[in-house]
Amino acid sequence: MSGHGFHVHGPHDHAVEHAAHSNDKFSGKIAVTTAILATVGAIFGYQGGATQNDAALFKNNAAIAKTEAANRWNYYQAKSSKQNLAELAMLLPNAEVEKYKAEVVRYKEEKDAIKKDAEQWETKSAEWDHKSDHALHKHHQWALATTAEQIAIALAAITLLTNRKWLMYATYGVAAVGLGLGAMAIV
Template sequence: MSGHGFHVHGPHDHAVEHSAHGNDKFSGNIAVTTAILATIGALFGYQGGATQNDAAMFKNNAAIAKTEAANRWNYYQAKSNKQNLAELAMTLPNVDPEKYRADVARYKAEKDDIRKEAEKWEAQSAEWDKKSDTVLHQHHQWALATTAEQIAIALAAITLLTHRRWLHIATYVVAGAGILLGIFAWLHVDPLGALLGKLGGAAAGGH
């Protein structure tokens, strides 16, 4: 603690401090375990923040592409209106239809080009949306992994105070689950989603 402020200790800080004043091997092992879990949790937290930023950026790109597609469709509609007017003028009495036939052909060609551009922007928007959803799901996996490591650190701190062996085991179980979730996130694997998909497919097949 400094002379001009204060510092809030976390479970890891308490574990290290307690171990420093103790001589038993059990406390030392818990302190080392807590330090390792804190490092792993920090890495998971960094990955979670990075994927969240990527998801937001991809969603913004999708919105930009969607706006561009809407602009192209508005332009397409304006050309359609001009084409309709030209076609209507061709049917009026005392009007040379050849005068407007070239305009109709030109508007049709321009509409085709504009439609292709609009569809291209719509496809890009859908692709960015899909990327955003994928990365956002990965962010949730990193967040779960980080939370598991935080819980494991809290359990380690309680274990240090109580010396309960079952809490010691629970610490490793929760920490292992968090690490497994982190590995799944890193490999872009979603075992829960795959399991739910299989169950949903089996339920649909049963009906």
């Protein structure tokens, strides 16, 4: 924060500025590592967001297909009701039995086509649900990979502040875990 010539640095800001203006190879390695980890983390984060969007889109498509299947089943039920009425009408005295028999046959045929259509829409809905579940699983994998990279970046900052070489190796280890998780998310 600065104002009227007064400037205050945080400890991390001071360490980064000092590292940038020194010939300290250790700090330089950590700075480059941090930049690489931030880039990889951004890519993983983008992929995580993209798969989350895909999962939502696929779930929406599943809901649309399920609604269409329900509409078809409602239509099927309406035809069943009409068929039942035609069957009952045949029992009435002075009924035109042949006319109602023909209607019963027509409704049965129409119902068969409607039933096939409704079942196809249900199958489409199930397929979209499966795609959504798969995309959501991928999203979780990308999120884990991103989190590991973020932890590695935090460890790199601590390494820079403490100048501990063993923390640098821990940073590389966590970063490698993140890369492994990212590789698993690709597959």
